[in-house]
Amino acid sequence: MADGLHLDDITIGKDDETLIAIDARVAPGQVLSIMGPSGVGKSTLLAFLTGTLPPAFDATGHVRLDGRDLTGLPPEKRNLGILFQDDLLFPHLSVAGNLGFGLRGGSRAGRHAQVAAALDEVGLAGFGPRDPATLSGGQRARIALMRMLLARPDALLLDEAFSRLDSARRQATRRMVFDTARARGLPVVMVTHDPADAEAAQGPVIRLGDADPLRSNPT
Template identity: 35%
Template sequence: MSDYVKLDDVTLAYGDVVAVPNLSFEIGKGELIALLGPSGCGKTTTMRAIAGLMGLASGSIHIDGRDVTNLPPSKREVGLVFQSYALFPHLSVYENVAFGLKMRGEKNIKPKVEAAIESVGLSQFANRLTPDLSGGQQQRVSLARSLVVEPKVLLLDEPLSNLDARLRLEMQMVLKDIQKRTGVTMIFVTHDQSEALALADRIVLMKDGKIVQSGLAEDMYNAPETRFAADFFGFENILPGEDGRERAWRPNAIRLGEGPYEGRIRGMSFGGDYRTYVIETDRGQIKGAVAADLPAYAEGETVRFDLPMAQAVALQAG
């Protein structure tokens, strides 16, 4: 994989507090990467450093073979899409998208602006003021404004978190489609693992400013390496193994109604297709999920269960 974007031993700090110590990773041209992790893990700080909005305590950043470590944001050829949209409410869609090109003094911008607006499906709203648009439409305007300047890298900081569930799904498809059509390298910051899995070619999972695990989205989902990664990707049952290594199971991997173990139902939550049960056992609390069309267990009922080793993931320490 080519190192189109390369962070080499980057340390980022707020005064004397180190937020990201000695971070290194590479991104290939045309990749869509998710920086994933909980609040305070350093993902947004890392994105700000790539954008040039934050200086480095040490290390270097390269984009397309060029050292941009000491360049201002305007010289890095990156686009930014924020959670808050950051649109000009007194300007139309067309004027918002054209703004960056006008600031650069470009001439004959109409074809570029119209193409960018069309690429996000808003041609019919080109003359409308942005406050008159829905949240999803405003986010599309923000995308078009960033794309029209033809950035080498598009940085997106939690851009879908202000949208409702239906619009988030819609915008995920828009982002995937735009990335596929334009081939632009995207770095997507999110705390939502389902969003990262739906969008990213590759996921970089962070904790305390460090990379815990990185890899293809499917590999991260199916084969987390540590307790932190397993919990983040939905392996809610983590138990010690006889060999000293912990094992992790998803709730739907726990076989309820049969098996060598026994527990008591402490609670149940209904999730549409599944019911998830909290079971008190001598091995600790277990979560098991079964299809909602099967007979339900009652709270306080004793139930047998199995922990199929074929469905378990062996974890590393950490």
């Protein structure tokens, strides 16, 4: 049974200084916004969640997803999808090749059908043979999202994922990501410095960067 993403008493520090202290739960389909200026440690939190935190940091606490403790697992076993501010599409692959990169198992025809359905879902039917370089920023963002979703993640992490888009594309892409997460019941942790992102998410907000690194709870 889906129980969401639990950030249980997480504390991250470096050189005897506490940078982040968070205790929160993100329900299925909910978006938790982590806000603060650059350099405050937002991406450091995501690194802890994905299991890629550099050894220079000290961290305690647990990450639990639908009752499963992810804390000691390697990144590839956590089944977390992440979107960055750069779409990171593979330039040597077609759009279809990018979408199919994470698909494993099944027949070739089945994988092709999944890719075609993904393109249709984001309004890009027929774009499979295209070179990613020919896509607009909004189209690239949609392909990056669907590539991640085809890997069937159990939760989504957004690292300033909308910051490179212009205002119109940002609103449309943001709406698509949030609507998809709600429809699929995926908990989302979004790192952002833009209050408009948090407002659109309509979920709890944790603000980092206060003078006192007190334990942060959703507001």
